[in-house]
Amino acid sequence: MVHTVHLTVVLMSVRDNELVVLINNNRLPSQPHAEGQNLDSALKTFVSYVLPNTSPYVEQLFTTDDPVEIGSILVVYFALLPYEQIPSQLKKSMRSVHALPGGFIEKNIVNYATQRLRWKVEYTNVVYNLLPKEFTLSELQHIYEAILGRLLDKRNFRKKFLSLSMVKDTGKKKIFGRARPASVYVFKKREVSIIEIL
Amino acid sequence: MVHTVHLTVVLMSVRDNELVVLINNNRLPSQPHAEGQNLDSALKTFVSYVLPNTSPYVEQLFTTDDPVEIGSILVVYFALLPYEQIPSQLKKSMRSVHALPGGFIEKNIVNYATQRLRWKVEYTNVVYNLLPKEFTLSELQHIYEAILGRLLDKRNFRKKFLSLSMVKDTGKKKIFGRARPASVYVFKKREVSIIEIL
DNA sequence: ACAAAAGTGTTGGGCTTACACCCATGT
DNA sequence: ACATGGGTGTAAGCCCAACACTTTTGT
Numbered sequence A, B: 001m002v003h004t005v006h007l008t009v010v011l012m013s014v015r016d017n018e019l020v021v022l023i024n025n026n027r028l029p030s031q032p033h034a035e036g037q038n039l040d041s042a043l044k045t046f047v048s049y050v051l052p053n054t055s056p057y058v059e060q061l062f063t064t065d066d067p068v069e070i071g072s073i074l075v076v077y078f079a080l081l082p083y084e085q086i087p088s089q090l091k092k093s094m095r096s097v098h099a100l101p102g103g104f105i106e107k108n109i110v111n112y113a114t115q116r117l118r119w120k121v122e123y124t125n126v127v128y129n130l131l132p133k134e135f136t137l138s139e140l141q142h143i144y145e146a147i148l149g150r151l152l153d154k155r156n157f158r159k160k161f162l163s164l165s166m167v168k169d170t171g172k173k174k175i176f177g178r179a180r181p182a183s184v185y186v187f188k189k190r191e192v193s194i195i196e197i198l
Numbered sequence C: 001a002c003a004a005a006a007g008t009g010t011t012g013g014g015c016t017t018a019c020a021c022c023c024a025t026g027t
Numbered sequence D: 001a002c003a004t005g006g007g008t009g010t011a012a013g014c015c016c017a018a019c020a021c022t023t024t025t026g027t
Helices: A039-050 A107-123 A126-130 A137-148 A154-163 B039-050 B107-123 B126-130 B137-148 B154-163
Strands: A002-015 A018-022 A030-032 A057-065 A072-080 A094-096 A167-174 A182-187 B002-015 B018-022 B030-032 B057-065 B072-080 B094-096 B167-174 B182-187
Touching: A002 A039, A002 A107, A002 A137, A018 A107, A018 A137, A030 A039, A039 A072, A039 B057, A057 A107, A057 B039, A057 B057, A072 A107, A072 A126, A107 A126, A107 A137, A126 A137, A137 A154, A137 A182, B002 B039, B002 B107, B002 B137, B018 B107, B018 B137, B030 B039, B039 B072, B057 B107, B072 B107, B072 B126, B107 B126, B107 B137, B126 B137, B137 B154, B137 B182
Parallel strands: A002 A072, B002 B072
Antiparallel strands: A002 A018, A002 A030, A002 B002, A018 A094, A057 A072, A167 A182, B002 B018, B002 B030, B018 B094, B057 B072, B167 B182
């Protein structure tokens, strides 16, 4: 009748064209859920403890038996944050989803989160949660490529994305090394909505 | 640290071109989750208690605070079963999702389940869980129309569905009243897979 | 001058949508 | 004979995928 409940977060981000996830001591970050609390407020508290001074996108994934602590259940969430906003002491704990550490028992959870993210970026605009406010279309495309694990055609990608008119050109330019400067864009709305993208 | 956990089921089916859901005493069926049990086996036990001698399709929806019993959380599942297979004493408790009883506090859960089902029937073959093994294409189309809440073009629906080659003609015919007999089809595979349908 | 990434159009094929009539049966 | 639902094809428009070169900058 009673049960130990933990909240668990799969924090994902993109670094150097790789999708990465926060893993600490071979576990996903997790916190006991105290009796009498409601889920949303407990979650908020937990997330702002793990990621102080940020506002990640958070969504519930599923609930499962704890693979380690028998008799406990995990309510698993996934969170998205642009890599630059991840607290620096956590950055070294971000691991590529394609090279999860040996002995990490929550692989299935991370794989599921990866699938969910793939779906989400194709059918909604959540991707803005992985980019700084201002970004170039190439940066955007690289985020997609990292998440989907395949290369995209530059012309088709731009055509499609611009036709959705979710982003607008700021008029600013950004220069990376010795190449032509790129136009800087922003998302018109920073709230998740369903839009078929790819 | 400890918590009361309940398993809750949103059982959906289609009756007379209407999407219906099982509501008993103004609540969704629910059962305490005993400590030490794992979720899947507890779920199986619960489902076969609510729906003896059937094998509904079951999938986890999400976990939420119990809107009635404060301090308890609900792990909510949704289940699909062809209407003919619903135990007859439960049939009178199946309510249209568009006419939920007053005082029914779990409307949001049912609405979410409806959304999920809409998505599922468009992008996967789950619909077979709402039909008897043998069915006509018109019956299939009516199931879709009930779930999606809009009429579909008969020619386009058949063309699309047959082109997916998920179903095969049994050669049998079925007669409804005074009309031309319809061909009877079966699903080639009765397991859920992702296929873009509509 | 060259290296690097930015930016830009067209075409063909496939899919989706819209649309109307004849057929087989029961009454 | 008529009412009922079953069954069938085509054409137009839209969307997607494939594809290569020029531009702007830094070194």
